[in-house]
Amino acid sequence: xxxxxxxxxxxxxxxxxxxxxxxxxxxxxxxxxxxxxxxxxxxxxxxxxxxxxxxxxxxxxxxxxxxxxxxxxxxxxxxxxxxxxxxxxxxxxxxxxxxxxxxxxxxxxxxxxxxxxxxxxxxxxxxxxxxxxxxxxxxxxxxxxxxxxxxxxxxxxxxxxxxxxxxxxxxxxxxxxxxxxxxxxxxxxxxxxxxxxxxxxxxxxxxxxxxxxxxxxxxxxxxxxxxxxxxxxxxxxxxxxxxxxxxxxxxxxxxxxxxxxxxxxxxxxxxxxxxxxxxxxxxxxxxxxxxxxxxx
Numbered sequence: 001x002x003x004x005x006x007x008x009x010x011x012x013x014x015x016x017x018x019x020x021x022x023x024x025x026x027x028x029x030x031x032x033x034x035x036x037x038x039x040x041x042x043x044x045x046x047x048x049x050x051x052x053x054x055x056x057x058x059x060x061x062x063x064x065x066x067x068x069x070x071x072x073x074x075x076x077x078x079x080x081x082x083x084x085x086x087x088x089x090x091x092x093x094x095x096x097x098x099x100x101x102x103x104x105x106x107x108x109x110x111x112x113x114x115x116x117x118x119x120x121x122x123x124x125x126x127x128x129x130x131x132x133x134x135x136x137x138x139x140x141x142x143x144x145x146x147x148x149x150x151x152x153x154x155x156x157x158x159x160x161x162x163x164x165x166x167x168x169x170x171x172x173x174x175x176x177x178x179x180x181x182x183x184x185x186x187x188x189x190x191x192x193x194x195x196x197x198x199x200x201x202x203x204x205x206x207x208x209x210x211x212x213x214x215x216x217x218x219x220x221x222x223x224x225x226x227x228x229x230x231x232x233x234x235x236x237x238x239x240x241x242x243x244x245x246x247x248x249x250x251x252x253x254x255x256x257x258x259x260x261x262x263x264x265x266x267x268x269x270x271x272x273x274x275x276x277x278x279x280x281x282x283x284x285x286x287x288x289x290x291x292x293x294x295x296x
Contacts, residue, residue, distance in 0.1 A: 055075070061095065118143070120139070121138065122216075123185070127232070139164070145258055149168035158189045162193050178201050178202065214257070221249075225289065226245045245285060252284070270294060
């Protein structure tokens with residue numbers, strides 16, 4: 001301003017015409033122009049690569065609970081430096097067409113997150129040679145698909161089911177959650193034993209078989225792989241056949257739900273493939289199925 005005053009000799013006379021507020025406004029505007037010119041980058045800000053933009057959008061869609069700072073930090077972990085504002089821009093674009101986020105956990109997510117802590121139980125109802133009803137009760141571990149316990153009875157009820165839970169949980173081995181339906185067989189005695197054992201019983205909704213999908217699939221397997229192929233002579237006969245099937249199911253049957261693994265893995269794959277002549281074929285259930293093992 002001092003230099004400007006020296007150049008403009010009549011500036012004092014001009015002040016009588018211009019209001020002080022106007023002069024201050026001119027000064028602020030001039031300072032902004034000066035500062036903008038001083039701090040201006042020599043080159044344009046580099047644009048993001050299309051692959052980086054696609055990655056930001058992918059992270060935003062696949063991780064609905066993540067905000068811009070979380071995505072920015074995830075990118076930094078990969079060596080990609082992006083500002084939070086830039087992440088917000090593409091995050092909004094990616095989520096614009098998505099339905100509102102339901103922050104409550106879905107049933108499928110709950111099962112997946114707690115599979116190793118969840119057991120499920122159910123009954124299979126069948127008929128013997130004389131059309132009398134027989135019930136097969138089983139408990140299965142969701143994470144491994146292992147059949148933990150089974151038994152056979154003609155008279156299921158609270159008084160019979162309760163000891164089955166006790167037999168399935170010896171030495172403190174127990175699940176955190178136990179899924180069962182709303183059948184009256186799981187009565188007050190069953191509930192009391194579960195509570196005293198520190199097990200939370202979860203009753204599935206009525207007419208919702210998918211809520212206990214692992215048990216439903218197991219029931220289907222038992223029927224297709226065993227029950228549909230033989231006549232039931234007696235309760236004792238049924239028990240021994242189911243016992244053989246459960247052993248095969250646990251120790252020899254690779255399950256798709258656990259990526260082809262065995263519920264109880266006791267075998268190791270040889271480093272070098274032996275000749276096929278060393279393969280043992282062990283009949284199960286009188287040749288209804290076969291277990292294939294390498295000879296020791």
